[in-house]
Amino acid sequence: MEFDPFLLARLQFAANISFHILFPTITIGLCWVLFYFRLRYTLSGDKAWEYAYFFWVKIFALSFALGVVSGITMSFQFGTNWPGFMERAGNIAGPLLGYEVLTAFFLEASFLGIMLFGKDRVSNRTHLIATALVAVGTSFSAFWILSLNSWMQTPSGYRIEDGVFFVESWWAVIFNPSFPYRFAHMLNASLLTAAFLIMGVSAWRALKQVDGPATWKVMRTGALMAAVLAPLQVWIGDMHGLNTLEHQPAKIAAMEGIWETEKNAPLTLFGFPDEDARTTHMAIKVPGLASLILTHEWEGELKGLNEFEGEHPPVAPVFWAFRIMVGVGMLMVLVGWWALWRLFRDREESSSAHPWLLRAMSIMTFSGWVAVLAGWYVTEIGRQPWIVDGLLKTSEVVADHSSATVAGTLFGYVLLYAFLLVAYIAALRYLATKPARSLSLTPQQLAMDDARTEGDA
Amino acid sequence: MDLGYWLPLFFAGAMGLALLIYVVLDGYDLGIGMLLPFASDPEKDVMVAAIGPFWDANETWIVLGVGILLIAFPRAHGIVLTSLYLPVTIMLMGLILRGVSFDFRVKAGDQHKAMWNRLFALGSLVASVSQGWMLGAYVTGLTGDATSTLFAVLIGLALPALYIMLGAAWLLIKTEGELFRKAARWGQLAVWPMGAFLLLISIATPLVSQTIADKWFTLPNAIGLMPIPIATGLAWAGLIWIFNSHQILDNGYGWLAFLALIVICVLAGIGLAYSLFPDVVLGQLSIWDAASATESLLFTFWGAVIALPMILGYTVFIYRVFRGKATHLSYE
DSSP, rough: OOOOOOHHHHHHHHHHHHHHHHHHHHHHHHHHHHHHHHHHHHHHHHHHHHHHHHHHHHHHHHHHHHHHHHHHHHHHHHHHHHHHHHHHHHHHHOOOHHHHHHIIIIIHHHHHHHEEETTSSSSSHHHHHHHHHHHHHHHHHHHHHHHHHHHSSSSEEEEEEETTEEEOOHHHHHHHHTTHHHHHHHHHHHHHHHHHHHHHHHHHHHHOOOOHHHHHHHHHHHHHHHHHHHHHHHHHHHHHHHHHHHHHHHHHHHHTTOSSSSSSEEEEEEEEEEEETEEEEEEEEEETTHHHHHHSSOOEEOOGGGTTTTTSSSHHHHHHHHHHHHHHHHHOOOOOOOOHHHHHOOOOOOOOHHHHHHHHHHHHHTHHHHHHHHHHHHHHTTTTTTTEEEEEEGGSSSOOOOOOHHHHHHHHHHHHHHHHHHHHHHHHHHHSSSTTTTTTTOOOHHHHHHTTTTTTT | OHHHHHHHHHHHHHHOOOOOOOHHHHHHHHHHHHHGSSHHHHHHHHHHHHHHTTTHHHHHHHHHHHHHHHHHHHHHHHHHHHTTHHHHHHHHHHHHHHHHHHHHHHSSSSGHHHHHHHHHHHHHHHHHHHHHHHHHHHHHTTTTOOOEEEEHHHHHHHHHHHHHHHHHHHHHHHHHHHHHHHHHHHHHHHHHHHHHHHHHHHHHHHHOOEEEEEEEETTTHHHHHHHHHHHHHHHHHHHHHHHOHHHHTTTTHHHHHHHHHHHHHHHHHHHHHHHHHTEEEEEEEEEEHHHHHHHHHHHHHHHHHHHHHHHHHHHHHHHHHHHSOOSSSSOO
């Protein structure tokens, strides 16, 4: 059976970017959490915060390393898989990627060394600043790459000459219409991912009874973040949806499984979209709700997929990914509020006090990953068949490799990534279960430890 | 001033500089990766500690190098990377394995440490060989015929030798005692294959490329270029001297070896740049043909002019913070 090299190139890129995004998603958010831990320690001198910092900085470093190496892959894959994209849109994509390297990559990679090993070599203040710089670097990185991604979704500020894009206004390119929404949505997603990660791992430690005072401080930090940021994400997501409706109606139609243009459109909660039959089988619908959510009016008109026939994205993956994202998001709101209510009301720090909550939190450890991947599938598959929405088709820019070459390397990547993912989760589990000196001490031991390691911090 | 002329030139220079810095900096940590199997277990920890604070930033230089290729010369980026698809993919897998092994070897359980050490060494070797392969294929104009493949294999073997030298020289700076003596021994051994490969490449390059031969062996250019091979030869002789002299090593001048290697890399870089210029894909595409639109280059130019000195500044700061011997820097 001969595979389509175009499909294989897309699969390979998807495999690479899906693996890659897992790690920046953690590090962008986690670094600000680390900065908070470091700040709390600096202000209060409470060793628990310092222990929290040095426990989580290890996980940060591990995630960062995976992000760096898979990110290097990305910088090459633009050329190896989509050379036409750089030839046609290089005038716009190039500088945005360039600014990411110049303003973010070196900053993060350089000051990470100080975060990890510099405690005894630089002043307390320099160490705090180094942490802040890495956090700023990760957010800068997100800024530029999301600007480019958003430009591909909602291009503006350009002109086209002989099929090649030229810049008319950098301001309009960088702050293109979907960028503010996508940037806010992704930054908040990173913070949420980090919140559920730190909550989940702390809950796991409590269940395994290797917890200490720092574990509960971290858990409460995560609970507070989740309880505030999860509902905020629902609101940002709603705004982002309205923006998508304005600029990419075909994507919205696929997300909602709307085939015919209609007013008072029903919301399909569940169903099986069928592109050949151009209908959604076994659909469970709520009358008028899609119009209400997307236009904020009962009588709002939504365009159907049939208006974009031949030029709309594959419906089922977008439809399903969207439901997974929203479903996980709702769970996050519930667990976030539950955790906030229980952990701040009942201050007893033992696993017997919160048996069900701790289990729920540890199950949700990687919920951020699921939601983020699903969300990216919605937006990226939802942009197809275009690579630059409405202007340049993905099939026009693919590299001319034999399907055997692409299939072979794809197989290699998938194997490697599966191995690394297993290793990553195993390492996290190992770190989480290890009764680290730092996190497992009782207050009395802490006092003793303080005396023993006086001058250490 | 004609920006359409000068900006591609500026970016070609910046790209060359970024890749040169990459070779020196990631070269030493890849080299240490390849030397890892020859050290005892406690020594392995010190070797990793000697590169721990630096490797992330070191690797970023290749992202900048490829980034500039992509930003400034997008057409060349497509041609180069699609032609080098296979070695690039293999290199990336090597870099991935190596980069994550740094962290996994201390964060996974002790029973897995030996496996991650092996993967670290393997990844370093694979990345180094495939970088040499890429360089060889690139210098011969990406033609992919038998001669250029053979040439690529040659450089594929030479580059790891250079990296091992850089690694050994870095260990002279960062270690002491038994490991220091081992590093000196490694340098004494590796300097010979490195020299042999340098010589072979210098002979082979003009043979596989008529364009390059014409540039080097026509008068009066040939005379003006003589200092490059002569200085390279002297630096190489200096390396042998340094690695074999107890006086130099025992009195703390081991860093001279690293300096001599930087000199060799800079000279090789100048030679390479002279051979290729003004093409970004030899015989196919000049830097001006491949360049992005001037307004795009100008926008990136201002960013680069501001950011690059800052990057160099804090890189120096980081190296100052972590100066001295890497004895018990815990990497967990």
